[in-house]
Amino acid sequence: MTRYVLALDLVDQPDLIQEYEAYHRAIWPEIEESILSTGVHQMAIYRFANRLMMLMDVANDFSFEQKAAADANNERVQEWEKLMWKYQVALPGAKPGEKWVLMDKIFELRG
Template identity: 50%
Template sequence: MVTRRLCYACDLVDNPELISEYKHYHSREETWPEITKSIKDSGIIDMEIYILANRLFMIMEVDESYTPERKQMMDAANPKVQEWERLMWQFQQAPPGAKEGEKWLPMEQIYKLE
């Protein structure tokens, strides 16, 4: 199986209470099972999210079936994912350079240890 690594950034509203609540929603016990299923069904094999202050960094390992466009279409057709996204927007804010409605932006790799 061929895999690729993709990295994205997103910002949170700079409010300690909201950041704490956002972290709570992403704990293993609180993440909705429908969201985990939708992630896996889209071709995402592994995902990690890290935080520094109010900046989020996401690393995804994806298989050959994954495309951002396909994931977007799947999410748009899934009412539970849409509910989750509406909930997350109260915590998230678009990072610099985002277009209307964007929140997770792809990052450009500038270095790799060989």
């Protein structure tokens, strides 16, 4: 299993942040299915102020490219992604249209 950590910012408005969190407390069933069906075993999103961190534990054969292709062909996922852009702001340095940015691991401690 592989773990990825990604970052994204939210629009820095408390009412919009609350709406975003409400959507994520009750994600659409089609979104959950689309995530799990592409090899994601576990996903969690953490927030500090308007900064988000997403942790993804995925199968060894997981591919961001394959997930993007599956998402592009899923009408409900596209509807969700369009809705989420209302709340999200790309990080500085992100490519045009890029939401979540993959973070580099710079330290790990194991006991």
